[in-house]
Amino acid sequence: MSPSSPPGGPLPAVHTHCPYCALQCGTILSERDGAVTVEPSDFPVNQGALCRKGWTAPALLDAPDRLRHPLVRRADGVLRPASWDEALDTVTDRVRALQAVHGRDAVAVFGGGGLTNEKAYLLGKFARVAVGTSLIDYNGRFCMSAAAVAGTAAFGTDRGLPFPVTDLGGAQAVLLAGANIAETMPPLLRHLDRAELIVVDPRRSRTADRAKLHLSPRPGTDLALALGLLHAAVTEGLCDDSYIAERTGGFDAAWRHAAAWWPERAEEVSGVPARLQREAVRILARARHAYVLTGRGAEQHSKGADTVAAYINLALALGLPGRAGSGYGCLTGQGNGQGGREHGQKADQLPGYRRIDDPDARAHVAAVWGVDPRSLPGPGRPAVELLQSLGTGQGPRGLLVFGSNPAVSAPHSALVGERLAAADLLVVADFVPSETTHLADVVLPVAQWAEEEGTMTNLEGRLLRRRALRPPPPGVRTDLEVLRDLAVRLGQPPGRFPVEPREVFDELGRASRGGPADYSGISHRRLDAQETLHWPCPTDEHPGTPRLFLHRFAHPDGRARFAPVEHRDAAESPSARYPLIATTGRTLAHYQSGAQTRRVPELNAGVPEPVLEIHPDTAARARLADGMLARISSARGSAVARVRTVDSLxxxxxxxxxxxxxxxxxxxxxxxxxxxxxxxxxxxxxAVRVEPATGWT
Amino acid sequence: MSGIVVIGTGPAGHRLVTRLRRHDGTAAVRVIGAERRPAYNRVLLTDVLAGRLRPGQLELPAHDGGVRVHQGVTALGIDRRGRLVHTDDGRAHGYDRLVLATGARPVLPVLRGLLRPDGGMAEGAAAVRTLADAARLPGEGPAVVLGGGVLGVETALALRRSGRDVVLVHRNRRLMNRQLDDRSADLLAGQMRSEGVVVECGRRVRAFAPGRVLLDDGRTVPCAALLVCAGVRPVTGLARTAGLAVRRGVVVDGLLRTSDPRIHAIGDCAEYDGTVAGRVTAAWDQADTLAALLTGGTGHYRGTPPATRLRGPRPELAVIGRPDASGAETVLLSDSERYARLVLDAGGRLLGGILFGLPEAAAAAGQHYAHGLPLPPARLAFLLGTRPVRTAPARPADDLVVCHCNIVTRGQLAAAWRSGSTSAAQLVAATRATTGCGGCLAEITEFSRELAGDGAA
Structure with a gap:
């Protein structure tokens, strides 16, 4: 025993995972005299590494402005402390009142990709059964939806990485399309240090800096570039013809579109030299093991699903998916972005990654829930449409938000802010104040990562246990308790909304049984016994599925599908008034809307405000210089940021x-x-213009 | 039945019909095409000649079921008053709007032995315009390409790369003489020769006979296949007979209307603003604009900026805009294997340019030209595809970040060393450097060696 150990035994320590991104790095938390420290564990994904966010995560637990009691907006318009009973009664009274006048869909539910599987599942059930609304969606719509659509269409099921992260270590070549992992998930780079990297990113990101080839397309032209890559693969004779014949369908139709995108034409549109396109394809084709991975850069477009499909087409043409040591994958972003999209938070889905318009799925899930299948609502509206219709007369009048900050994270924030403010009822469950709780009528304080039990599904489809180091502070309830309390007040039997995560998980397993994302053989017990379990895992004896598609894809005929996709322009092009293109993304120190990381002093001190990256020539023309504040304006509005000139942009x-x-x-x-x-x-x-931000210092 | 009738199944007609249906899924569209096969992408014909693609791989996506396609049917005449198109299968097709996308036909030089008595081309000779042309040509043996324009150059290179002996005969002393200046034409000829193409500039073919051609200097060149790439002429017969205004092509305005406002023309048969563009990108632009106009949208065709980018892995050759324009500034770069000539206006925007052997700059210049962006002041770096050397303000070495994942500077590492962390492992424990992506491990090891050396000294 080390001399620093307290008398009576070692420090209390729990094995859990970082609260932030989809890597879900393994960590060991320990507490001494109320101070929490974190160490990375040797979990295979992070192998003893952590980024700055992970190292400083314990600071979140003691955020000085932690929400510790419910708040209700009073007649004077001010949010003031209230008892739980008062807050919950306020919510349910107003939900009932709105629904009595305007029908079931008068109230909508908005979830998050950071919620545990248990919460995501119960939130979907709560919306469909207790609130009875069709309107539920979540912030994963901003994150995973495009890749999910493309992956499902191509492979029959969507699991971000259909292989363990550690498989990447054996690759000779990896193409990263719109993924800046050096900033967004640094420990992942440890698995890529032997591969030749091809990075597709308009910016010379820190990831691109480490690449053998950097392809820098004009934002919005990734699809043209991906078509050019497929064209080059065909005309250079680099396709895996026997794989295409034996394991896929639809190549000819996909080629007919790519045929019009010879590399020189893709160059004209994307700005990526034809020579680099051919070189990229050669590098991928000559590698014995290679991967194509997409991130938000390829996905967050009004043609995101088609763009991902075009990259999947390339991977299929080269014979990568479903082969040991090679493949296609999407790098899921949020902590539980994978599990969060499988268990019913999505407008059109039921648990187990089932479709809500599939009669068999409805019957199965309704039986698990003990309700009549006919009582389940149909598909609702996707996030952007849902938020924009809020309080308009065509949309819901009330919104219950769990684990999300749409006032910052949704596009066209000014409008979203207006809609949130216009709602007759806005309820937000969170653990710190956010820009969305500021607009709320009722704020419900809930537990956070190291105060709760549950499971997360990381980017490789692996189930992980999140464990509590300490109980939530007095006055704070878990999300599961909140859902139960609300459901009971809405007339549900308490037994239908369990609050024990283990119990919720077992029910989730039954609800997912037979679906694409089948968790029914997984349990907290098996995970606590340190089993490595990737879904699907249909029975207690099943070892889980670390690698999908090795023998067949999930379509009925076992084949993957090429997608016939065509390039189209972005919804908005630069004009005389807005001559530049703005693109958005992440920086290492922060996570998502920043509601958490801006409360970590070490992170916020390092990066306290947004930095506008701009080419020095462009800056000079706009009369901007390093360190000045710039106003960036589009047809929707203006934002302010500090100028940093970047030669490579x-x-x-x-x-x-x-x-x-x-x-x-x-x-x-x-x-x-x-x-x-x-x-x-x-x-x-x-499309934007930039200029000095007068009146700001 | 009336609606929109399109004559021609080439790139212009196909694109138009695709867009019409996308904008308006109920649009009644009929297509009349003389070729017996489904529409295909003729731009890739050289890939078929080179054996890189099979003929079937040129097929364009089929139209949806709402489009009636009359394949292998030739339009014989237009009855403008009755708004009817008469076809050689004895039918008449009524239209509200008629679109001529009749394309162009190869120009055949006057050349002994090229034509059979019946007017068809002699065996072993063909133009490079249709899949039928490609199918006529013997798949092996020495080839002679007649004409050194863009198509001739691409064809010669593609055939050579498929392993054939190729002679390119061009009557001008400069290859691609409509696009290139002397220096770039020389570099192109040099590149082609280095790949094994025999380039005969300033020469003509006098006669073709099975197995050989006779050049105007009296030499005989073996020739299993003669590929005629001597330019094209717009197909305007229908328009002319119908009394529409025709100069070199069918004359159209910014709404792509002919002199009869119910009849439009696009693609290689159309003449806008005094020019027949003859490029697929122009045909697509025109098709896009017309599709919007015919489905209730707005738009105005204002020409397609000229740009020529040679297809294929080598050489890297781009011609942008009008390199012969006079501008406020000319940028020149020339060495034994590279060449750039850029003409800029007073605002630094490209009016035209020729780039040879500069792949990065060719791509970047294309983008700057297409989007009207001024060139960066660092012209040389732009041409070379490198970043300009800037004299950055000197940063104290202590402020240099070594580990970006955890923001650890050299100064912090040195301070930790002085406080007793005197090995790489201890530096890591004290500062968390290397614990993110791990990319700075070598640097930390090196730095700790440096510090140890300082201590010893």
Whole structure:
């Protein structure tokens, strides 16, 4: 025993996972005299590594402005402390009143990709059964929806990585399309240090800096580029013809579109030299093991699903998916972005990644829930449409938000803020104040990561246990308790909304049984016994499925599908008034809307405000210089950020991170145009102009 | 039945019909096409000649069921008063709007032995315009390409790369003489020769006979296949007979209307603002504009900026805009294997340019031209595809960030060392450097060696 150990035994320590991104790095938390410390564990994904966010995560537990009691907006318009009974009664009285006048869909539910599987599942059930609304969606719509649509269409099921992260270590070549993992998930780079990297990103990101090849397309042209890559693969004779014949369908139709995108034409549209396109395809084709991975850069477009499909087409043409040591994957973003999209938070889905319009799925889930299948609502509206219709007369009048901050994270924030403010009822469950709780009528304080039990599904489809180091502070309830309390007040039997995560998980397993994401053989017990379990895992004896598609894809005929996709322009093009393209993204120090990371002193001190990245020539023309504040304006509005000139950036493009509130919200300028296939908004392309921000210092 | 009738199944007609249906799924569209096969992408014909693609791989996506396609049917005449198109299968097709997308036909030089007595081309000779042309050509043996324009150059290179002996005969002393200047034409000829193409500039073919051609200097060149790439002429017969205004092509305005406002023309048969563009990108632009106009949208065709980008892996050759324009500034770069000539206006925007052997700049210049962006002041870096060297303000070495994942500077590492963390492992424990992506591990190891050396000294 080390001399620093307290008398009576070692420090209390729990094995859990980082609260932030989809890597879900393994951590060991321990507490001494109320101070929590974190150490990375040797979990295979992070192998003893952590980024700055992970190291500083314990600071979140003691955020000084932690929400510790419910708040209700009083007649004077001010949010003031209230008892739980009062707050919950207020919510349910007003839900009933709205629904009595305007029908069931008068109230909507909005979830988050950071919620545990248990919460995500119970939230979907709560919406459909207790509230009885069809209107539920979540912030994963802004994150995973495009890849989910494309992946499901191509492979028959969507699991971000259909292989363990550690498989990447054996690759000789990896193409990263719109993924800046050096900033967004640094420990993942440890698995890529042997591969030749091809990075597709308009910016020379820190990830691109480490690449063998950097392809820098004009924002909004990734699809043209991906078609050019497929064209080159065909005309250079680099396709895996026997794989295409034996394991896929639809190649000819996909080729007919790619045929019009010879590399020189893709160059004209994207700006990526034809020579680099051919070189990229050669590198991938000559590698014995290779991967194509997409991230938000390829996905957050009004043609996001088609763009991902075009990259999947390339991977299929080269014979990568479903082969040991090679493949296609999407790098899921949020902590439980994977599990969060499988258990019923999505407008059109039921648990187990089932479709809500599938009669068999409805019958199965209704039986588990003990309700009549006919009582289950049909598909609702995707997030952007849901938020924009809030309080308009065509949409819901009340909204219950769990684990999300749409006032900052949704596109065209000014409008979203107006809609949230216009709602007759806005209820927000969170653990710290956010830009969305500021607008709420009722705020419900809930537990956070190290105060609760549950499971998360990381980007490789692996189930992980989140464990409590300490109980929530007095006055705070868990989300499961809140859902039960609300459901009971809405007339549900208490037994239908269990509050024990273990019990909820077992029910989730039964509800998912037979679905694409089948969790029914997984339990807290098996996870606590340190089993490595990737879904699907249909029985207690099943070892889980670390690698999907090795023998067949999930379509009935076992084949993957090429998608016939065609390039189209972004919803908005630069004009004389808005001559530049703004693209948005993340910075290492912060996570999502920043509601959490801006409360961590070490992170906020390092990056306290957004930095506008701009080419020095473009800056000079706009009379901007390093360190000045710039105003970035689009047809939707203006945001403010500090100028940093970057030599390597395209002169037609500026970059803005989206983690900041108020006038610094990048989403004040983003375009709410959405992808018709997935509902994904166009976060990555907005026509803007930049100028000095007068009146700001 | 009336609606929209399109004559021609080439790239212009196909794109138009696709867009019409996308904008308005109920649009009644009929297509009349003389070729017996489904519409295909003729731009890729050279890939078929080179064996890189099979003929079937050129097929364009089929139209949806709402489009009636009359394949292998030739339009014989237009009855403008009755708004009817008469076809060679004895039918008449009524229209509200008629679109001529009749394309162009190869120009055949006057050349002994090229034509059979019946007017068809002699065996072993063909133009490079249709899949039928490609199918006529013997798949092996020495080839002679007649004409050194863009198509001739691409064809010669593609055939050579498929392993055939190729002679390119061009009557001008410069290859691609409509696009290139002397220096770039020389570089192109040099590149082609280095790949094994025999380039005969300033020469003509006098006669073709099975197995050989006779050049105007009296030499005989073996020739299993003669590929005629001597330019094209717009197909305007229908329009002319119907009394529409025709100069070189069918004359159209910004709404792509002919002199009869119910009849439109697009693609290689159309002449806008005094020019027949003859490029697929122009045909697509015109099709896009017309599709919007015919489905109730707005738009105005204002020409397609000229740009020529040679297809294929080598050489890297781009011609943008009008390189012969006079501008406020000319940027020149020339060495033994690279060449750039850029003409800029007073605002630094590209009026035209020729780029050879500069793949990065060719791509970047294309984008700057297409979007009207001024060139960066660092012209040389732009041409070379490198970043300009800037004299950054000197940063104290202590402020340099070594580990970006955890923001650890050299100064912090040095301070930790002085406080007793005197090995790489201890530096890591004290500062968390290397614990993120791990990319700075080598640097930390090196730095700790440096510090240890300082201590010893």
């Amino acid at each position: 395209r002169a037609d493009t500026v970059f803005l991170p989206f983690h900041f509130p108020g006038a610094y919200r990048a989403n004040l300028i983003t375009n709410p145009a959405t992808d018709p296939r997935s509902g994904m908004p166009e976060f990555k392309v907005a």
